[in-house]
Amino acid sequence: MFTKEAANVAQILKSIFFQFGPPKILQSDNGREFVAHVIYDLKKTWTDLIIINGRPRHPQSQGLVERGNAVVQQLLGKWLDSNRTADWPAGLGL
Template identity: 30%
Template sequence: MLRTGAVQVQCTSCATVKEPPARSRGALKLYNVGAPSERIAIDVAGPFPESESGNKYFMGVMNYFTKWPEVFAIPNQETSTVADKLVHEVFYGFGAPLEIHSDQGRNFESQIFLLLYNKVMGAHKTRTTSYHPQSDGMVERFNQTLERYLAKVVEKQQGNWDRHI
């Protein structure tokens, strides 16, 4: 395809090879949060080298209203471990949120978690789009920042990374 000023020349071989025009995307949904603990985001990062305490992962929880992060070192990312930490550290400390947002990890989509969200806590569960972690950007960015911090702080002795969070 050749453009000269306002004149455009069409080439059939170019047109068959050229990619189709980009499809329009769906409208973005804005989440307006009006109070602390109304909506939280949760994610698990790792595995990291096993610490002296036996931890290999950390779980990040962020409040959408205050942007306050909470981080917990955990030994594995099994549903029972994540649910226990979430209930005892987050829900008992800050109260149960109205809505919980996470990625589509198996630990967040299991029957235990769905029962915990819907029946026990009465919270609504939302999740990111498949293969699109940007839709959980706030907690993903926090995880990235924390991972960079840990890489600088525990450069030599990696067995105590969980003490620095």
């Protein structure tokens, strides 16, 4: 991912959704890149997609997301080690 701008995040999510199918729920924190209109425009293509933003100043609501991130980070770390590279976007197929 080159930037955390909403348009870039939305484009990467689209490429993942087209490749693997969309999730039922897209849960994120309240970062600007996740509350922008381009993210909510994803629902135009995937009408069943539910977008949930965490509660402001309440990090406990992000526990499930953070645990999922930890799993991805661990698997990606193993991939980076076994492929002897630091090119983590390649490990995610981006």
